[in-house]
Amino acid sequence: MKKIVKLFAAFAVVGALAGCARTAPVHQVHTTVSAGHTADQVKTAILKAGQKREWVMSENGPGVIKGRLQARDHFAEVKITYSATSYSINYENSLNLNAADGKIHKNYNRWVNNLDHDIQLNLSAGAAL
Template sequence: MKISYKLLISLACIVSLAGCARNVPILTPQTTIVTQNSLSSVKKAILEAGKNRKWVMTEVSPGVINGLLKNRKHDVQIRINYTAKNYSINYVKSHELREGDGKIHRNYNRWVNNLDRDIQLNLSLLANK
């Protein structure tokens, strides 16, 4: 009986800790562009990566693009600041992603990592043209 009770308490602790693991620190990728690209090709790479990942990308001004992703009941807004030498993807706000205290649902970081990876791929493809 004591072993079953200890096992039950251990299992409850593991389940409660697993629920906490869903929220992670908000990722803010700051990427240095190692290829030779113009400002317009960086813009093109960002817009194309966003389009392929189902982000709605809107140019706000030269060097600034806003992104919006709606995924089921969740939505997130980001701002990408860029130059010909680097770019950063910054969290703006979200809905239904349990954001707070600098943390957010882990899916946000996955979405941003995928976008960052696609931007880097597009930049390398555009530099070879």
């Protein structure tokens, strides 16, 4: 009986520690845009998606947008490069997101995935046209 209790306790500890893993590899987005869009339409889709998700977006030169998301005492900054045929969302900087060795808090990846999803919706729905 003691072996079963010890085994159960060991599984409980391992399970609890696995659930505490809050970091994941930094997600970098590289998306191809379907034909028929201009670079300005892709830019508009990115800016609209950022606005919807409460990212502060600012143009940082031709084909480049910087995005910053503030969530309580955390923030993330990304660099979005775009053209008529593709766009990329790349990690730039963060605060309080445990960024180290190519890993970051899972929330960052969720925020970037949501932004990417909304950009794709804007492009496919013609919202940027």
